[in-house]
Amino acid sequence: MQVTLVILKPSAIQRAILGEVISRFEKKGLQIVGMKMINLSDEVLKIHYSHLVNKPFYGRIKDSMQASPVVVMALKGVDAVNVVRKITGVTNGRDAQPGTIRGDYSISVQENIVHASDSYETAQTELARFFTTDEIFDYPQINIQSIYAND
Numbered sequence: 682m683q684v685t686l687v688i689l690k691p692s693a694i695q696r697a698i699l700g701e702v703i704s705r706f707e708k709k710g711l712q713i714v715g716m717k718m719i720n721l722s723d724e725v726l727k728i729h730y731s732h733l734v735n736k737p738f739y740g741r742i743k744d745s746m747q748a749s750p751v752v753v754m755a756l757k758g759v760d761a762v763n764v765v766r767k768i769t770g771v772t773n774g775r776d777a778q779p780g781t782i783r784g785d786y787s788i789s790v791q792e793n794i795v796h797a798s799d800s801y802e803t804a805q806t807e808l809a810r811f812f813t814t815d816e817i818f819d820y821p822q823i824n825i826q827s828i829y830a831n832d
């Protein structure tokens with residue numbers, strides 16, 4: 682089992698599709714083990730997007746990510762990091778496959794609805810960035826046999 686981080690970006694909130702997007706993860710069989718609404722500070726955003734902070738478009742990313750609160754989620758499942766990235770789709774909503782969240786709900790590189798950790802190591806760092814250990818819950822997923830059988 683892995684836990685990974687998803688951020689439902691301001692574009693998801695403003696488009697009023699939070700429920701639909703969360704529902705996709707739930708229906709896949711992922712277990713929500715942490716979830717809260719927060720504002721992203723300048724400091725946290727700089728660390729989170731440190732690989733983009735020197736790009737000319739960083740200011741636009743910052744404005745976009747601070748346009749409203751975001752919802753951060755911790756999702757648990759077998760191979761969850763990879764599974765969630767696949768459900769999310771590639772960065773540019775115009776290139777993302779139909780059936781993915783970005784492919785179905787966005788037509789923009791920037792306003793692409795969700796962030797998802799891109800590796801197991803990144804997930805550990807990002808979960809620790811947004812959640813304290815007591816905000817990640819360990820509870821039985823009662824239908825786990827129907828979700829995985831003996832995988």
Ligand code: UDP
Pocket residue numbers: 730733738742771772790791792793795796797799
């Ligand atoms: N982004 C952007 N323009 C770009 C590249 C990225 O606006 O040319 C934004 C976009 O919202 C993206 C985020 O910055 O989701 C982080 O970019 P990254 O390359 O890490 O892609 P991701 O992991 O989100 O697919």
